[in-house]
Every structure is written in structure tokens, then in C-alpha cells.
Amino acid sequence: MDDKLIQLKGVTKRFGKNTVLDSIDLDIPEDKITGIIGASGEGKSTILKMIASFYKPTSGKILYFNRDIFKDTMNIKRSFGLAIEGGSFYENLTVKENLVYFGRLYHVSKKVLFPRVEGLMKFVGLSRAEDVLAKNLSLGMKKRLDIACALVHNPHVLILDEPTADLDPLLRFQIMKLVKKINSHGTTIVFTTQLLSEADKICDKVAILYNEKIIEQESSSKLKSKYKSNDLDGVFRKIFSKKGRKTYQESIHKKTKFEEPSHEGGAAMFGGDEKKDSNDSITREELEEVFASKKNKKHKKKGGTE
């Protein structure tokens, strides 16, 4: 974890008087998967926007290979690929047209681009849908198209913003498998999620964002041993208990999202349901995997693409 590819040093971001991130330090290692976890509205996306050079920090520095990213944005853009939550492609272009278009904008030569597009479509499982308009794709296919668009220029770093949000367990499982597969090809991955089980499973490093600060950044296993817990749910519960109930109550008043915790483990993540023990989430995870594998088998029998 010493090979720091991207470094956020004392980064603060304010929008007017509202401080979203307060002097955070974060190191993103090369060729690894780093997960930024936190509740929605905590500033996870803001961190991604700043890494992608869309926002400039109010103070602090963001370094890529020890160089300020804002001093060479064009080069940064060539090295980074980004897939956002809602997807970012043209609904009225086909899968192939989208990939070719973004490849050309990344200055990939035609010779390299067309075989790469074919390969990418296979890689993300969209070969059969190459002539389908993006608007006609299913939600899971759209996610995969978005990730393929982010990979078309063969980036060094892939930034994924909540890649599994709004997906059913099967699709979540498939996307996570895909992320792991991309990483196995040597692409550094930074992604945000609210699902602790996801982060626990695939992240080499987990950064926990809470109250505008990164409060922990370690490997999942180190965090679990540090907090003496079997999973990240347990880690979070202990972090909350350390911070005290007062802090949590403040959070309730500060961020309404805590009043309606996510069904996907968000409540457990932030200790919203104190009665729930860690076994609950494990059971849910296991159920999801069973559901995913059963659905997958059924789908394969029907000869579907997803």
C-alpha cells in the first residue's frame, strides 16, 4: 500500500459557506481497488469530482504520480476513466456508436479503436447488443455500457461512482465481478458505495468518510482486526459507539437521509438499527448470493445475455 498513485493532501472543499470536505488526506494505491464508503451526501462524489479534475479544491492538493492534477488536466483526462451513477452516454446512439464516439474523443486511433471496441463489448457482455440504442438497454446493460465507455481509452485509473446503486442483487453481483475483472488487468479502481458488503468483498483499501473527514483508510482486513469485528458492519458500529450517541443524534438532525436508512444495509452501516446484529447482514448477503446464482442459472437456461 505504499505505491501512492493518487494523493489527496489536506483537501478542503466548500460550496459557499457549506463545508463538504474538511482537510482530508487520502492515498489511492496503484493497481488496487479503493472503496470510499459513507452515507449519501457525505461528499463521496465530491471527492471523485475533484479527482476527475471537475472541481478544484478550496484548499489542499491532489497529486497524480506526485504531480498536481490541475496543472495537466488534459493528460489526467487521458489517464482517467469515469463511470457515474446515472450513466454518461448518448441514449440515441447504439452501444457500438457510443464506444466509437468516446474512443475518438480520447484520440484513440481508428486502427486500435475498432478491435478494442469489439473486445470491450465482449468483455462487458454487450456483444449481442452492439446495434441496440442505449435507451433500449436494460439497467444492468446500461451500467456495463457506462463502464465500457469509461474503459474505451484504456485508462490507468477507473473511477466508479456507486456502480451498483439501484441494481438488483444479480446485477450487483455481475458488476462487482466485472470490476474485479477490470482490476485484474492492471487498472487502478476508485469507487464509492454505501454497501459495506461490496466494499468488504472486493476492496483492497477502504476509506471511511464521516462528517466531512476521512476517519479511516486501511485494508478491510486491517480495519476488521483493528475494531475486532468480523465484517465492516461491525467496524462501523464500533466507530459510531466510539464517536458517541450524541454525534449520531447530531447526524440525524443534520442529514435527513439517516431518518430513512437504505434497505441495502445503510441503516446497519450507520448503526441506525441498534437491535440488528452483524448476523443479519451476513444472512442478507448470503441470501443475495443464493438469489444471484439461482437467477443466473435460470437465465442461462433461457439463453439470455444478462
Add this chain to the structure above:
Amino acid sequence: MVFGSLSALMKKNFLIFFRSKFSSALIILIPLFIAIAAGYAFDTSSLTNVYVGVHSSSSSNLTQNIISGFNEKGFLVKEYGSSQECIDAVKMNLIQICSIFSMEGSNSTRDSVDFYVDYSRINLADTLVKNAESSVHEESASEGEFFVQDLINIINLVKENLPEAKTVLTLASSGLEESQGSVESWIVPSSDFDSVINSLESARSETNDSSLEDSLSDAIILLQILKTNNAEISVNLDSQSEIYDNLLFALGKINPVLDLADSREIESAENIISPIKMSVNSINEGSKSRDYFMPVLFSLIALFSSLLLSSAFVLNEKKTQAYFRNFMTPTRSMTFIFSTYLTCLAIILVQFGLVFLGVEFILGMNLFSMPLEFLSILVVSLTAFIFIGMFIGYVFRSEESVIFASMITAGIFLFFSNTIIPIENTSGNLISFSFLNPLILLDSAFKKVLLFGLSFSSIILELTVLFGFFIVFLVLTYFVKKITRREPSI
């Protein structure tokens, strides 16, 4: 690399534009339909279906002739019972012009005619008044000519007979002068008579001869009679001299009249009624309404197509899901701006290409006599309008506001141009800024080339100012694009 990105962006723009086949066909074909419909509609050089309301308090030959004149000019005449009815009909748009004829007093022979027009339709109103006035003028002039011709006939008669009278008078005066001279030579002074009579009387008193005395007495009587006659002849001669002087005076008066009459050649009454013959000639002989209309139509197509298409393109690009990924690519803002510009330019040029083909082959109008000038105007003006539209597209966020702003901008250009109201009708300050209206510049350039066939040098000013618009709005668009960067929804 820039060209690779530019071509990819343009290809994507075209793919998305033509993917909706119906709407793209509509956008491209509507101007063609408008041009052909307008071309057929205005395939004439006169006004048709214009209703002229007429109210006459009392009829005269003149009013009847004017009404006939309206009919001959193709106006449809409607008669009204009262002047108010006639004026109200103009307000209700049942007729386009109301003419009220009235007599000035019961025994006057002079008629008057008042026209009432709706000046909110200023172009039509002026044309109608001009036409109606010419009808009235023709009839009025015709009446005047009749009276003046009578006068001319009288003068010509005088002119014809006066020299004869002068000759007679001259002969009379010379005869009189001659006879006066000979008579004068015969006249003996009365003193001579008196001295002879006195001598005879003294001789008679001295003689004793009675017979001689009687003879002398007779001679004296005879001489006294002669003396009296001589005196009468003298008096008559004086009056003859007076007549002679009068004849000379009359001849003196007749001579300048004759000289004047001889010096002026009065051929016809028309020369007196209208000594200056006025005619208004078109600088485009034989042109139809559509020939004048086409440059305006082309300007409007260029204005509305460019503004609406480019602003819509920019807004779609701003609102697309792919906005953030576009931002994340190493593509410069200028490449995005020029891709939108080139796409819009290509689409509108296709629109115009179809319009020109339609106008050329369906309406039979020749527009390609000066292709270089025409194409220069078209490309420069479209460039200016497209960048104005793109600027609007980047400034506003919602579809409603972009469409509204585009329409308002087009409306301002349109309202302060010659299309609705002549720009000369506006205040002086506004006229001096009219060169800042790209629609006026485009209209003027199109007219110079399409109507008058003027060369490139005549449109340099228009092209320069339109090019200035392009530069200004290119810079503005660039900065507005940078400033109004949309936040991605991550």
C-alpha cells in the same frame, strides 16, 4: 487529433439528428415548403382581392369615373350608405380602403375625395393610397384637361385670327395716313380765304358797277361756303388723325400678344395640367412580388433556422447524460463549439440547397447568377446567427427559456428591420444603429446580389459587420460555456 475529435462530434450530432427521421425531415423540408408556397402565392406584380369601400353623397361624372378607375385597376368596389359604415368596414377588415366622395356646396363643381386606411397595415396602406390617389389623379387630370383644352382652343382661334386683324388694321392705318396726307394738301388755310374775301369785299365797296358788285358778292358767298367746308374738312381730318393714332395704339398692343403667342408652342392641355410628366419606374423591370419577397424570405429562414437549431443543439448537449463524459475527454471547448457550429451550418445549408433547387426548378427563378457572392453572404450570415443561437443556448438552462430567448432575439431583429415596418419610420437614433441588426445586413446583401446583381465589392460592408458578429459571439460563447458548466449528477 482535433480533426478526429471534430469529425467524431459531428458524426455523433448527425446520427442523433437524423435518428429522429420525422423531425429531421420536418426541419429540413419546412423552409422548402414555405419558399415554394410563398413563390406561388406572390407570383404576381399587382394587388389582388383588395376591397375598396365607396361612399358618395352625390354622384358626379368625376366620382363615377374614379370608381370605374378602381374597377379597372382590379380593386373590388363595395358601396356603402354612409361614410361611418365605410370607415367601420375598414376597422372590421371587410375592406382595405374607404373612399368618401363629397361635393363642396350645392352649386360647386369641385368634388373632394377622402381616403381612410388602416395604417397598422402600413405597407398595404401606402400601396393602396398610392393606387387610389393615382386613380383620382387620372380622373381629375382628365377633367382639367377638358377645360384647359377649351381655353387653348380659344387662344388658338385668337392666335389664328389676330394676324389677319392686324393686317387689316395696318392697311387701314396706312390708307388713312395716305388719304390724310392728300386731303391735308388740299386744305387752304382759312386766313387765305379771309384775305381773298377781304380783298373782294374792298373791291366790291370800291366799284360802282352793280353787276360787278353782284358778281363779287356771289364770289364772296361762294368763298365763305368754301371756307366753311374747308374748316369742316380740317375738323374731319383731325378726327381721322385720332382714329389713325388709335389704330396705331391697337397695333402696338396686338404686336406683343402676337409675339408672345408665336414664342410659346401650346400643343396640348396635358402639358398645362402636368407640365412635368412624372413616372415611377421599378429598378427591376418586370419583377414580380416574389422577386422582392425571396431575399426577405431567405433572410428569415436563415435567422430562425440558425437561432433555433443552434440553441436547441447546445441545450441538448448541455442536458444530455453524456455531458460529463464529454467533459472528461481531452477535448477542448472550442472543438465542441465548432462541432456544433459546423453541424448546424451543414444542416441549414442542406435546407437552403433544397430551397434553392425548389425555387430554381419548381418556380423557375434564377438565383445562381452570382454564386460566389450568394454563398459568401449565406455562410457568413449563417455563421453569425448560429453563434448568436449557441450563445443563447449556453446562457439559458431550460428548454422553455432557450426557445423563448431565441424567439425574442429573432423578434427584435425582425421588428427593427424593414420586414414589418420600414426602418425609416423609426426614430433617428434607432436608424443609426440599424447596421447592428444582422437581419437588415443580410436582407440588404441578399437584395443587392439577388435583385440588383451587384458585385462582391458592394456587399463588403455587410459581410464585414456580419463577420464581426461571428467573432464577438464566438468569444462570448466560449466564455459562457466555461462559466455555465453544468454540474454532473454524481
